[in-house]
Amino acid sequence: MRLIYLLVPLLLLSLLHPQHNLLADPVKPENDDQQQMLQKSLSIVEIDHEIDRITRQQDDTQTGIGKLQSQLEAKQEQIKNRQEHAGAVVRSYYMGERDNLFTLLFSAKSLSNLLEIYSYYEMIMDQDKTVLNAYQSQYQSIKETQQRMENSYAQLTAIKNSLIKQRERVLALQKDLDSSIAGSSDPEAMKKMIQEFTNYWENVGMYEVKRYFSALSSAMDDLPEFIQNKKGAIRTNGTTYSIEIQEDDLNDFLKSKNELFNNFAFHFRDNKVIAAGESGNLSLQVEGHYSVENEPENSILFHVDKLVFNGLELPDTTCRQLEKEFDLGFYPQQIVSFVKATEVTSRDQILHVTLKLSM
The missing domain is CATH 3.10.600 (pyruvate carboxylase f1077a mutant fold)
Known part of the structure; x- marks a missing residue:
């Protein structure tokens, strides 16, 4: 029964402290060769993490491009309707129809008639302005969305190039490390040492x-x-x-x-x-x-x-x-x-x- 009383506090203490506090002391290389191998293994671990980060960034960017593409298609559909209305307004000015409305103001036979014609003319002008502004706004929105897509594609290209570069880098390091381990006096012991160091780095080193x-x-x-x-x-x-x-x-x-x-x-x-x-x-x-x-x-x-x-x-x-x-x-x-x-x-x-x- 006393043993249980002793074990319970120890168990609670282990739960309160992170796992890294319970690991063995860090691996110490005995010579330059071991130092170099641990150095390479550490670089491989960290570059692998960078590859994971880049891959997630690539996926996020690709998803963002997909969303922008959907937005662009929706905006292009919306602008078709705006374009028809805006075209009609522009044609009416080009054909002189709005000028004809303006000349009606001078043909008014009374003040009340003048005010009525002016009110009608002003209403048409306001409507024209609304149509043209809406078209301009939609057009500008499409241009901005296209620019964001171009920027995203450029970013994606840079991300992919970086990913290729890091993958080539980690493969070269891994090849060097494998060769060094194979040429060591005790390859299995070296592998174990590297694994222990890797565990220590990922559980304690980076935390510290x-x-x-x-x-x-x-x-x-x-x-x-x-x-x-x-x-x-x-x-x-x-x-x-x-x-x-x-x-x-x-x-x-x-x-x-x-x-x-x-x-x-x-x-x-x-x-x-x-x-x-x-x-x-x-x-x-x-x-x-x-x-x-x-x-x-x-x-x-x-x-x-x-x-x-x-x-x-x-x-x-x-x-x-x-x-x-x-x-x-x-x-x-x-x-x-x-x-x-x-x-x-x-x-x-x-x-x-x-x-x-x-x-």
Whole structure:
């Protein structure tokens, strides 16, 4: 009976914690060959995920094109009727029928007769305007739908090309990996190691990477307020403003936002931003750079150039996906509303942003 009392709390505890907390420690490669094989297997897993994302995007785009095609056919049917009415109106002006109505105004024999003819004339003119406006509106709607379809087809072509490229890439990697495994001293043990690492990455690794990115994205929401309150962070010289963020200040700010950053730090070097840290058996390093963007709004966006998990570099597809999913940039106009960023540099432990008056 005591055993049951001991087991029940353990069972409840296991249900409360995600599965990744119960997995074994991450696989550690013993040599460069194993490192390379794990690197390739990680890239294959992530590029496979990218292929799945692209395939879903392709399906969604194809469905959208089908809907646009149906809308276009319906609009084309509607415009046929409008076209007939609009044609009749145009012909009446071309044949001078509306001019004849206008001349009737001068043939009125009394004021009441004049008002009656004018009222009739005005009613016809209003009806003509309604017919022509309706035709123009339908015609414009068709043109816009056709443009959306053309854009969707162009997008679909780009998606298909990307899908082909990624499939070729993953096949080449898989061929290399299979060859490396076959040439290893113990192929079965290597396969098992790769499978264990793959399971660890998909259940723990990506979760941890996204946890850090999510925390960073959340902290960046409060960065404008931090800069405004930091003495000397904002400087002005005539119509030029500048923001300087010391890496130590940024790291202190991040630690104040989330304890995850107690073992994670940013460094500014030669227009590169390097963020790295360790927690237990996990290590993460992110290398990237900031750029000034003006669409859809003026912003300082962070681009992930390199992502290393436990010493293994993830493919560019994962970097791009994390960029899409998490916004690690900041928006200068949230700091000073009447300026826009024109340049950003990072060197000597300082992130420097140049701003100009926004006219």
